[in-house]
Amino acid sequence: MSKKSMLQTDEKERALIVSVERDEELLPYAREELIALLETAGAEVVGEFHQRRNKPDVAYYIGTGKTSELYAGVQDTAANLVVVDSELNPVQARNLEEAVKCRVIDRTQLILDIFAQRAQTREGKLQVSLAQLTYLLPRLSNLYTRFERQQGGIGVRGGQGETKLETDRRKVRDTIRDLEAQIAEVRSIRQTQRVYRKRLPFPTIALVGYTSAGKSSILNRLSGSEALVDPRLFATLDPTTRRVSLPDGWAVLLTDTVGFIRNLPTHLVAAFRATLEETVEADILLHVADASHPHCLLQMQAVHEVLDQLDAGEKPMITVFNKCDLVSDRYALQEKIADTENSVAISALTGEGVPELMRHISAALQGLLVQVNVLLPYQRTDLLAQCHEYGRVEKVEYGEYGIEVTACVTRYLAGHLQNFASPEIMPERETALAENLTSP
Secondary structure, three states: OOOOOOOOOOOOOEEEEEEEOOOHHHHHHHHHHHHHHHHHHOOEEEEEEEEOOOOOEOOOEOOHHHHHHHHHHHHHHOOOEEEEOOOOOHHHHHHHHHHHOOOEEEHHHHHHHHHHHHOOOHHHHHHHHHHHHHHHHHHHHHHHOOOOOEEOOOOOOOOOOEEHHHHHHHHHHHHHHHHHHHHHHHHHHHHHHHHHHHOOOOOEEEEEEEOOOOHHHHHHHHHOOOOOOOOOOOOOOOOEEEEEEOOOOOEEEEEEOOOEOOOOOHHHHHHOHHHHHHHHHOOEEEEEEEOOOOOHHHHHHHHHHHHHHOOOOOOOEEEEEEOHHHOOOHHHHHHHHHHOOOEEEOOOOOOOOHHHHHHHHHHHHHOOEEEEEEEEOHHHHHHHHHHHHHOEEEEEEEOOOOEEEEEEEEHHHHHHHHHHHOHHHOHHHHHHHHHHHHOO
16 A cells, blocks of 8 residues: 555645535535545645435436536636545446546545544554455456456466456455454454453443544543544544543543544444444443534434444443533533433533533443452452452451451452352351351
């Protein structure tokens, strides 16, 4: 893969945007989001073409009349790029490019390009490369519509040989297999890290939400860290985990994850599954929504759709309406909170509502804890210390046969303590109790 992304050139690309929308009310939202994506990628929007129709044209995505208008627009604006706000099939992409005499990319390619620019770690770069090649493979034929070069070889010299297209497809498939193997390695390492974190054992919380909703800002506000905060789309690709101490003394591990977007390409969801497993494995989700965005509810719906794809839609969730300091209609915000179960409004910038969020997190943790009644040997006071650090100790009594403890702890720690709840641990104590019960 080239080190330079498909839009990252020395000069800004001049782009025309094209969209087909059935619902006119959604058109301004879709337009603004596509422009924001192009600005993030480093392109300049020089014109727009929108068409209202029930479904895209099979051959050109837009109708033939609109295609002619688009060709004229390319000539008038000296555009060198056309960006379509949808995923084009190979036939539509080829036909439209030939008709307008200009390079054409779709929404999926644009998002993949942004991810390619933002990927910093080896894991991120591997996942982006896999998504790009998975997208490219069925579209390779577009590059060979005007010529077909034969390549001979031992045993086929003088015959038809292998076409350049077939060779390139095979190379792409081999590269995809190699990338999948490397990502599987990364996935294994990440799983080992998760197992280690569970041994601590802190409950885990994942920040999920639409891109630019303010997840990284919330991570910084709650943990005191200085993770990158950038208003541009998809500022965070690689997960960042920090420890957060709650007012009641408990602590959790909070992970910031990649942001979602409307019509998130399936190639990305599949390629980033190793990263998104942080969401699947989390005990609680903090769904961060931009309360100031005019289409906040649509963005929330898009997030829920991705969570359902990841089989994480049923996890315990706290909805966090962020950026409440930018909301002028507080009554409408209160309505959103009333209509959304287990939700709270905050401002990560000013700190407004953060104490209430902490209370919601503490309440959610209660559902993750298990009450245990154990008798710890005096030589295992380390387990008592863990009960204090990772749970809530309700009673401690120092007796002749050990330390009697009643506490609410995480399920992981409860599993380690279960042996100490068994009568076999302290047979002398159980025998003494039995003798007391049977004596006259």
